[in-house]
Amino acid sequence: MPAVTETRETVEKLAKSSYEWGFETDIEMDIAPKGLNEETVRLISARKEEPEWMLEWRLKAFRMWLEMKEPEWAKVSHPPIDYQDAHYFAQPKKKPGPKSLDEVDPELLKTYAKLGIPLHEQALLAGVEGADEQKRMPVAVDAVFDSVSVATTFRKTLEEAGVIFCPISEAIREHSDLVKQYLGSVVPAGDNFFAALNSAVFTDGSFVYVPKGVRCPMELSTYFRINARNTGQFERTLIIVEERASVSYLEGCTAPQRDENQLHAAVVELIAMDDASIKYSTVQNWYPGDDEGRGGIYNFVTKRGACRGARSKISWTQVETGSSITWKYPSCVLAGEGSVGEFYSVAVTNNHQQADTGTKMIHLAPNTRSTIIAKTISAGKSDSTYRGLVRMQPKARNARNFTQCDSLLIGDQCGAHTVPYIESRNMTARIEHEATTSKISEDQLFYCRSRGLSEEDAVGLIVNGFCREVLKELPMEFAVEAQKLLQISLEGSVG
Amino acid sequence: MSDFLKIQGLEARIDADGTPKEILKGIDLEIPKGEIHAIMGPNGSGKSTLSYVLSGREDYEVTGGSATFKGEDLLALEPEERAALGMFLAFQSPVELPGVNNANFLRTAVNAVRRARGEDELDAVAFLKAVRAETKRLSMSDEMLKRAVNVGFSGGEKKRNEVLQMRLLQPSFAILDETDSGLDIDALRIVADGVNSLRGPDFSALVITHHQRLLDYIVPDRVHVMAKGKIIYSGGPEVAKTLEKQGYTQFLEAAA
Numbered sequence A: 001m002p003a004v005t006e007t008r009e010t011v012e013k014l015a016k017s018s019y020e021w022g023f024e025t026d027i028e029m030d031i032a033p034k035g036l037n038e039e040t041v042r043l044i045s046a047r048k049e050e051p052e053w054m055l056e057w058r059l060k061a062f063r064m065w066l067e068m069k070e071p072e073w074a075k076v077s078h079p080p081i082d083y084q085d086a087h088y089f090a091q092p093k094k095k096p097g098p099k100s101l102d103e104v105d106p107e108l109l110k111t112y113a114k115l116g117i118p119l120h121e122q123a124l125l126a127g128v129e130g131a132d133e134q135k136r137m138p139v140a141v142d143a144v145f146d147s148v149s150v151a152t153t154f155r156k157t158l159e160e161a162g163v164i165f166c167p168i169s170e171a172i173r174e175h176s177d178l179v180k181q182y183l184g185s186v187v188p189a190g191d192n193f194f195a196a197l198n199s200a201v202f203t204d205g206s207f208v209y210v211p212k213g214v215r216c217p218m219e220l221s222t223y224f225r226i227n228a229r230n231t232g233q234f235e236r237t238l239i240i241v242e243e244r245a246s247v248s249y250l251e252g253c254t255a256p257q258r259d260e261n262q263l264h265a266a267v268v269e270l271i272a273m274d275d276a277s278i279k280y281s282t283v284q285n286w287y288p289g290d291d292e293g294r295g296g297i298y299n300f301v302t303k304r305g306a307c308r309g310a311r312s313k314i315s316w317t318q319v320e321t322g323s324s325i326t327w328k329y330p331s332c333v334l335a336g337e338g339s340v341g342e343f344y345s346v347a348v349t350n351n352h353q354q355a356d357t358g359t360k361m362i363h364l365a366p367n368t369r370s371t372i373i374a375k376t377i378s379a380g381k382s383d384s385t386y387r388g389l390v391r392m393q394p395k396a397r398n399a400r401n402f403t404q405c406d407s408l409l410i411g412d413q414c415g416a417h418t419v420p421y422i423e424s425r426n427m428t429a430r431i432e433h434e435a436t437t438s439k440i441s442e443d444q445l446f447y448c449r450s451r452g453l454s455e456e457d458a459v460g461l462i463v464n465g466f467c468r469e470v471l472k473e474l475p476m477e478f479a480v481e482a483q484k485l486l487q488i489s490l491e492g493s494v495g
Numbered sequence B: 001m002s003d004f005l006k007i008q009g010l011e012a013r014i015d016a017d018g019t020p021k022e023i024l025k026g027i028d029l030e031i032p033k034g035e036i037h038a039i040m041g042p043n044g045s046g047k048s049t050l051s052y053v054l055s056g057r058e059d060y061e062v063t064g065g066s067a068t069f070k071g072e073d074l075l076a077l078e079p080e081e082r083a084a085l086g087m088f089l090a091f092q093s094p095v096e097l098p099g100v101n102n103a104n105f106l107r108t109a110v111n112a113v114r115r116a117r118g119e120d121e122l123d124a125v126a127f128l129k130a131v132r133a134e135t136k137r138l139s140m141s142d143e144m145l146k147r148a149v150n151v152g153f154s155g156g157e158k159k160r161n162e163v164l165q166m167r168l169l170q171p172s173f174a175i176l177d178e179t180d181s182g183l184d185i186d187a188l189r190i191v192a193d194g195v196n197s198l199r200g201p202d203f204s205a206l207v208i209t210h211h212q213r214l215l216d217y218i219v220p221d222r223v224h225v226m227a228k229g230k231i232i233y234s235g236g237p238e239v240a241k242t243l244e245k246q247g248y249t250q251f252l253e254a255a256a
């Protein structure tokens, strides 16, 4: 409840400091020369001490990428990206690997402190709505600092449970068979332009493996930060959950302020076997650019989950407030009989931000079910598009989809578009679609203000109410931050 | 003598699809500290408009006159500053806030006002205690606290929720705009008790109503009759009884 109060303070601070999280950390960096060619790919693979098959995999992806074109259909526009004008590898200068947090570069820890880790404590202190209803779990933080994971905590507890949670580069070396079996099995290297690029040059990311029957004993959380000037960020995440196992994974990011646009092209692959469940939550706060849209992050992400097993479940929850351009469609391929896909999303755009997001639910098997709840909030001169595909394949007997898209407009210079694509090749499948567009009314604002709330607080409260169905899906560690981000990102959008 | 609430020659208009419409045409009204006044008047005479203008709604343009509250120029303050100063409006039509949890809303409001008044904020436990005591007094179920603000509330439940907010925000001056309409007999008593129990030297109110019945429960110090944007008559509680029997005609004719 007091998140709003807290938010107000945050907003006040922000009003002064502009983008509070736009700081740079001064750490010695090991940077590859600018440019992208086969040599770059070989260099990355060598630095990562990868097995030969991995190098071959990358090179194949790179050759595919050379043949591909950037997608043009998304409703976003940006100056052409010069892929040769970026560094593809940057990592803090190697000291012997840290064994505990004590050994981690203090500069880095300061950075994390500024980012407010650990968040779950904040959530409890702030008494987030629903905080007491949710089971409290410790959070394991695998902090991705630029392209290299430097600190992993709680590893022992996870090991005891048989859960593998490590940087993907480590998994490539140490769990080679698993990686080889599953990498690219959900998002093939040639899937799309950005996925191919990622496959060729990804430098880090997380790997999770939960064995049969294991409920992961803690929320897994990764904090991404882009911190080196001109370094494209190519994260690769692979999560495999075996039969009757489950995991909840949290991803969050903030990025420092800078004046060149930065490319972020991540790939996330999720695999759920029989009766397995994966909950993947994102609070995304890349630097959105200044009021004019200069300097923000370009976020082109491919996220896809495969419900391979019967009755398996994959749930995506995301709160997107950042980036100058977002292009992102977390999807579910429902291949297991009776499997379930969910997508809960809040996308906020302000100033000159552009977002083209949505989801794809591909129903392959009988009795599969999917739910899509997408909330879009547009303010300033921003433009937001929800693009959703629901496809019912011939074998998807009695499959069900429910889609609800709600747009909230703040001011009259912004735009919101809803583009549903529905393809049904099965007579017994049922698809429901609901869409609404609304504005924050003067009545609502005045009602709140007459009760003593400032205009900013009132907007925050109303917006958080609008997003409630999605926010309640977030693990509580993220609920506080999400509520804050919503308000911060709409700062100055009224009055 | 009274410098509590003083309204002089207040004029206000609204932009009705491009053409300005004069609604308040010179309101003079004084409410001393500790007194409860009632306003009665025909539909459309400007009662709600007056309550909106006093609480700072922006779509009304004040074109003349003045209003001071506790010595401050009321009309220069933002709505939330007026709330902090002790002003409260129970809306004739309470507004729905979809998805906004009622308890969360109440606590946010209470703490915003407390902060502005230089008081300590209530933590979750203290707040819950305070709110439980009030819901009990108003015979409201705790379930109302878990629902979204006013969404799907019955007419009577909305009005009770307004009174709940009033009691939690501890105003020194409350405007109740037809808080009695839509209430059943029992609810009317409960709501009247909710107001009466605040009565004292530090609480004043302006009660807008169409029904003399409410004024049997909340006995006003003064009754004002409003018509066509003006106060046309002021008197004691007996005015309400006269109105109930005879209607507005004689007041309107006397004023003409």
Ligand SMILES: Nc1ncnc2c1ncn2[C@@H]1O[C@H](COP(=O)(O)OP(=O)(O)OP(=O)(O)O)[C@@H](O)[C@H]1O
Pocket: B014, B015, B016, B021, B023, B041, B042, B043, B044, B045, B046, B047, B048, B049, B050, B092
């Ligand atoms: N936004 C608006 N646009 C146009 N006219 C308005 C607007 N708001 C108020 N009015 C008009 O101003 C006049 C006064 O309205 P107001 O709501 O203040 O009356 P009231 O005395 O409260 O009536 P009631 O007893 O029915 O509640 C009415 O004629 C109303 O139609």
Ligand SMILES: [Mg+2]
Pocket: B047, B048, B049, B092, B177
């Ligand atoms: Mg009225």
